[in-house]
Amino acid sequence: MSNQTPQPDCGRRSFLLAAAGTLTALALPAVPAIARASPAQTLPPLPYALDALAPAISAQTLGFHYGKHHKAYLDNLNKLIAGRDYADLALEDIIARSARQAGDAAVFNNAAQLWNHTFYWRSLRPRGGGAPPQALREKIEAAFGSVDACKQQLAGAALSQFGSGWAWLAQDGDQLRVVKTGNADTPLTAGLTPLLTVDVWEHAYYLDYQNRRADYVGAVLDKLINWEFAQQNLKA
Numbered sequence: 001m002s003n004q005t006p007q008p009d010c011g012r013r014s015f016l017l018a019a020a021g022t023l024t025a026l027a028l029p030a031v032p033a034i035a036r037a038s039p040a041q042t043l044p045p046l047p048y049a050l051d052a053l054a055p056a057i058s059a060q061t062l063g064f065h066y067g068k069h070h071k072a073y074l075d076n077l078n079k080l081i082a083g084r085d086y087a088d089l090a091l092e093d094i095i096a097r098s099a100r101q102a103g104d105a106a107v108f109n110n111a112a113q114l115w116n117h118t119f120y121w122r123s124l125r126p127r128g129g130g131a132p133p134q135a136l137r138e139k140i141e142a143a144f145g146s147v148d149a150c151k152q153q154l155a156g157a158a159l160s161q162f163g164s165g166w167a168w169l170a171q172d173g174d175q176l177r178v179v180k181t182g183n184a185d186t187p188l189t190a191g192l193t194p195l196l197t198v199d200v201w202e203h204a205y206y207l208d209y210q211n212r213r214a215d216y217v218g219a220v221l222d223k224l225i226n227w228e229f230a231q232q233n234l235k236a
């Protein structure tokens with residue numbers, strides 16, 4: 001986004017200067033400022049190819065999930081905030097402000113879903129799963145006793161979330177916690193630091209697993225979860 005006044009292109013400017021000849025001063029006509037022309041928020045690229053998570057998550061699921069669902073949240077948000085103060089805010093600030101405004105539930109829902117999905121893509125990676133890196137593993141063992149116990153709590157949160165929502169590994173001060181949120185809600189508004197998330201909206205798994213949410217969650221935790229990303233999100 002730029003608020004700078006657009007300038008004539010160099011070729012035209014050079015021509016005008018040359019045509020001015022011996023004039024000591026050349027007053028170019030003022031160029032009127034143009035209205036904001038580009039959207040306030042954009043869709044970050046997927047960090048991998050559409051088929052990179054198969055077979056745990058198929059290219060078809062990823063194509064719809066990223067190209068249709070995620071993009072719809074972006075498009076809805078940009079329509080909702082056009083011409084409003086929200087348009088000048090960072091996404092995290094839109095989430096924080098709209099969460100406090102009862103009349104802006106639609107702004108919050110679409111902003112949070114835009115953020116949640118970008119975070120979800122980064123919570124997964126091809127050939128993920130396995131053992132967390134040391135610093136994160138030590139935090140997990142301190143909080144849950146073992147990595148397996150942490151995964152069991154994540155799976156429990158993902159499976160017990162009634163309807164649509166998210167399961168999260170989050171940092172609360174110096175401690176790690178597993179939390180779940182409904183619909184678009186995010187731990188950001190509770191002052192927690194998200195480390196990773198699993199999307200348990202049906203659109204995340206129905207094409208591949210139909211109603212078998214447990215199979216989807218198990219595949220994500222065993223084969224796709226990106227512990228390195230979670231460690232990068234740890235706050236000292």
Ligand SMILES: [Fe+2]
Pocket residue numbers: 065069117199201203204
């Ligand atoms: Fe989703």
